[in-house]
Amino acid sequence: MSAKRPIVPPPEPRSRRLRRPRAPEMRSAWLGMPLLVAMDATPAQFRPLRFDDDFSAQRQACAQENRSACWKDVPVGEHLRLSVGGDLRWRYEYTGNPRYGLEPQDRWGVWMQRHSVFADLQVGAHWRGFAQLASSHANGRAAGPSPVDENRLDPGNLFVEWRSATTGDRGIGVRIGIQELQLGSGRAIDAREGPNVRRSFEAVRGYMASGSWRVDAFAAAPRQNHPGSFDDARSQTEALRGIYATRTATTTSWDVYALHYENTVARYVQDVAHERRWTLGARAFGGRDAWDWNWEAILQGGRFGDADIGAWSIATDTGYTFDEAAGQPRLGLLIAAASGDRDPDDDRLGTLNPLYPRGNYFGDEATLGPRNFFNIHPALTMRLSPLVEVNASLDFFWRYSTRDSVYAPNGMLIVPAGGSDARYVATIASLGITWTPKPGWSSSAVVAHSQPGAFLRETGADDALSLISLTLQCRF
Numbered sequence: 001m002s003a004k005r006p007i008v009p010p011p012e013p014r015s016r017r018l019r020r021p022r023a024p025e026m027r028s029a030w031l032g033m034p035l036l037v038a039m040d041a042t043p044a045q046f047r048p049l050r051f052d053d054d055f056s057a058q059r060q061a062c063a064q065e066n067r068s069a070c071w072k073d074v075p076v077g078e079h080l081r082l083s084v085g086g087d088l089r090w091r092y093e094y095t096g097n098p099r100y101g102l103e104p105q106d107r108w109g110v111w112m113q114r115h116s117v118f119a120d121l122q123v124g125a126h127w128r129g130f131a132q133l134a135s136s137h138a139n140g141r142a143a144g145p146s147p148v149d150e151n152r153l154d155p156g157n158l159f160v161e162w163r164s165a166t167t168g169d170r171g172i173g174v175r176i177g178i179q180e181l182q183l184g185s186g187r188a189i190d191a192r193e194g195p196n197v198r199r200s201f202e203a204v205r206g207y208m209a210s211g212s213w214r215v216d217a218f219a220a221a222p223r224q225n226h227p228g229s230f231d232d233a234r235s236q237t238e239a240l241r242g243i244y245a246t247r248t249a250t251t252t253s254w255d256v257y258a259l260h261y262e263n264t265v266a267r268y269v270q271d272v273a274h275e276r277r278w279t280l281g282a283r284a285f286g287g288r289d290a291w292d293w294n295w296e297a298i299l300q301g302g303r304f305g306d307a308d309i310g311a312w313s314i315a316t317d318t319g320y321t322f323d324e325a326a327g328q329p330r331l332g333l334l335i336a337a338a339s340g341d342r343d344p345d346d347d348r349l350g351t352l353n354p355l356y357p358r359g360n361y362f363g364d365e366a367t368l369g370p371r372n373f374f375n376i377h378p379a380l381t382m383r384l385s386p387l388v389e390v391n392a393s394l395d396f397f398w399r400y401s402t403r404d405s406v407y408a409p410n411g412m413l414i415v416p417a418g419g420s421d422a423r424y425v426a427t428i429a430s431l432g433i434t435w436t437p438k439p440g441w442s443s444s445a446v447v448a449h450s451q452p453g454a455f456l457r458e459t460g461a462d463d464a465l466s467l468i469s470l471t472l473q474c475r476f
Contacts, residue, residue, distance in 0.1 A: 086117035093469040101463030104142035148195035195361030255283035273305030340372025340401030424455035
């Protein structure tokens with residue numbers, strides 16, 4: 001293999017140089033700093049979806065006269081209690097040869113900011129209102145901000161909830177309004193934490209919890225992100241309905257689910273048509289002794305225009321932790337596959353639709369999406385100290401069907417399918433380190449390198465992709 005030339009970005013015209021952050025964006029970078037300084041060492045138990053936070057630790061500290069812990073679950077009136085909080089995230093990334101050289105080269109990299117604040121109002125024993133505003137900005141992308149880079153100001157959550165008076169893990173409830181959804185391991189429905197703009201839905205969601213079981217049923221439509229303020233809107237072309245059940249057990253827990261997805265303008269290699277697709281899925285996850293596992297399988301059917309849909313996916317993650325060794329290293333092996341279309345000219349669509357999965361599905365470089373693929377992904381995780389974790393991985397990535405293409409995380413085609421009969425797509429190496437200095441704070445650094453395989457090289461995406469990213473995040 002011939003040596004790749006070094007990445008030396010050429011001079012750019014003045015109109016495309018890195019623009020200086022605007023004053024409002026600079027001010028937003030300091031949003032909530034006085035609150036961070038005043039934060040107590042007794043934090044809430046933060047969850048990926050902030051409306052699931054557990055305030056019991058702060059409530060106990062407040063009862064013990066630790067007044068600085070009393071800014072959660074505060075009485076504000078008769079039968080009214082208020083909690084406030086938010087997220088601050090700053091991220092820098094430099095990508096060499098974006099999308100394997102198919103997109104313009106950023107000169108100095110991309111600086112991204114994402115900030116949010118929320119208010120959670122409890123009314124009596126049954127009612128609740130939750131509002132979360134988010135602001136996301138990005139500077140420096142030569143191709144211009146992507147749809148998940150910028151959203152000046154819009155609600156990520158804005159809902160009303162009724163729930164029965166419950167004790168322990170029993171009860172029923174219903175939630176109506178704008179809300180983030182994240183089910184299971186996020187392979188099918190996720191809030192999309194990795195990109196700069198998270199994903200939310202307009203939804204009605206009912207749930208029931210009893211003992212080891214929880215069942216959710218929902219009808220939803222994704223919110224379409226726009227870069228301005230209060231301009232996001234419900235999708236007029238997509239809809240999602242489903243039921244998702246989880247049974248928690250000591251060794252192996254189970255998720256089972258059934259989903260129905262509809263898109264009036266779905267796009268695949270075959271054509272653009274009305275897609276009606278059902279998904280049946282099951283997930284087994286848990287651990288015993290030094291072993292852990294997370295396995296998931298999906299079957300899909302339905303109609304795409306006049307064609308039948310027949311697709312499937314399987315994803316496995318199995319790990320072994322050496323508890324007695326220094327750093328408690330965990331060796332993991334992830335093996336996954338998703339079907340692709342075998343013949344774009346017949347009356348059957350075989351490409352998996354992953355629906356609304358994690359944004360960085362295969363890693364921080366976030367170039368490849370989970371359609372028409374087969375991959376083997378060994379990984380090593382190790383703790384250098386109680387606060388520092390290192391992870392390293394390799395990902396070997398193939399096309400499952402050589403008649404179908406390679407897709408980006410958002411479902412768009414990276415390159416046309418007919419330009420090559422090769423199967424191998426890329427080899428991705430990644431090394432990351434995460435430092436968690438105190439609860440609520442985290443920082444990470446990632447370096448990744450993706451070497452294009454025969455398929456990408458033969459279709460014109462022949463430059464090696466590299467990534468450096470630095471992230472600092474605070475939740476309060």
